[in-house]
Amino acid sequence: MELSFFNVKDGYLEALVRGLRSGFLSADEYRRLAQCESIDDMKLALEETDYGMFLQDEPSPIPSTVIGQKCREKLANEFRHLRSQANYPLSKFLDFLTVEKMIDNVVGLIQGTVNKKSPQDLLGRVDPLGWFPEMKAIASMDITSGYEEIYKTLLIDTPVGPYFESFLKQVTPADSESRSMQEVASIFNETDLELMKNMLKKAWLEDFNAFCETLGGSTAEVMGHILKTNSDFRVMSVTLNSLNTMLGSSQQLGDRNLLYPSLGYLYPEGTDRIRKAWNETTVRAALEPYKPYAALFDLCAPYYSKERSGVTDIKQLKSLEDLIYEKEVELCEFAFEQQFHYGVFYSWVKLREQEIRNIVWIADMISMGRKEHTEEIVPIFRPRY
Known part of the structure; x- marks a missing residue:
């Protein structure tokens, strides 16, 4: 049954993402990147790969952080193309991949507001794969009077709201049937942000696994x-x-x-x-x-x-x-x-993220004059003998 009907709904997108597999950097392309003497040389070398002219509008010298962000933007654009043509349940499966990044973005924005970073700086560093409109409001909020406004927005208006609700259930007494917004703010005030992020990721992971089990096959x-x-x-x-x-x-x-x-x-x-x-x-x-x-x-x-x-x-x-x-x-x-x-969609995203880490690592090593470490990467689809 699965073989008969999978291609009717999802065959085109599966073929598309398998075609995108050919765009991963090869061993020879990694060697050419490692041989570059500067970030500008890397820019030219990447133009000959699947990344193309994605850095053409960036002035020199290009920081490695900009390279990483532009790579993530390219991944997000390709992902959105897939998502725009997906039907349920593939559409919901793809949404789970974005929620993981939303959690990272939200916690990063909260940490940035605590450290009094500018909204422009904070929004420039978010992962575009986990973008949602309410992030602009979070980055601009004034937390001097507490976190109540931020968490009201998180719990009510964002896709990560259910995971924050799961987090609250774990850190409040089992017999607590209702919580005021002031109590919610107090809980978040007293919780380490890294601990919070890990608890949110745990809830997301369990939810994602439960959804995949319902898909079967x-x-x-x-x-x-x-x-x-x-x-x-x-x-x-x-x-x-x-x-x-x-x-x-x-x-x-x-x-x-x-x-x-x-x-x-x-x-x-x-x-x-x-x-x-x-x-x-x-x-x-x-x-x-x-x-x-x-x-x-x-x-x-x-x-x-x-x-x-x-x-x-x-x-x-x-x-x-x-x-x-x-x-x-x-x-x-x-x-x-x-x-x-659907595992190929998840795998393509994760492999592309690793490739971005590889590119940023090479750029960092070249910038620091430590080219002997450029080979310390995790290659993707290396030849198996």
Whole structure:
């Protein structure tokens, strides 16, 4: 049944996104970028790729931040072209991809208003994939009298409202049936913004997974594997990054454990074991039954160890985030090996985001005169032998 009807509704867009796969930078194109002597040389080299003349209106010298923003704008424009032609349920699936970026944008805007950044500066840094009109109002709000106006806007007028409501339910007493707007503002005032963002992402991830399960078929299979694996990565990342912080202390373990998604291959037994872990030894013991994750932990453990034992050159160390980027690229590449599913749309976006990180990294290394590090990227669709 799936093979019979998928192409009727979504075959054209799937073919289109598979065609966009050919636009990823090749190994030779990365080598040409790495050989550039300046950002202007990179601009010329990129003109010969799928990126084309996207920097033609930018005056020299071009900062690497501008290159990254222009790349994201190109991705957002291509994504919107796909979204404009999508029917339900693909349209809602694509909307889930934008909501993740909306969460990043909203938290970034709030942080910027706290630091008294100008609205123009804040809006110039948002991810265009997660743009929505109310962001202009958030960036212009005066928070000197509190956060009430911002959160009233977030909870009522924006696509991320349901996730903020989920966040409030987790941080307020279970018997609290109603909350005044002043109480809402007080909760947000007292919550660390990074902690808030992670809790919002957790709610989004669980919601996205539930939606993919309702789709069934190959989409549920492919996306289920990707989202479960990413959930496990999130559990490991939160745990390791909290070890040497207040969240790693016994008093704050409750706050840390709120960030763990209720899905994944670790869930529930492995997640319960990790909830009780408070140092590297107990984390490693909790991961022992899960060999792939235990091996991943062993690779990045020296990076998080205070002693850096056994490592004389810190450049040899890789954080869990570095390793996750590599693993996520593998997951998304394999999604293209199967047909008739929505996972290729998710994978194309994530692979393009990694390519943008690669381009910005190379630009940064060239700007700093450290060209020997330009090869420290995660290539996309490298040849398999």
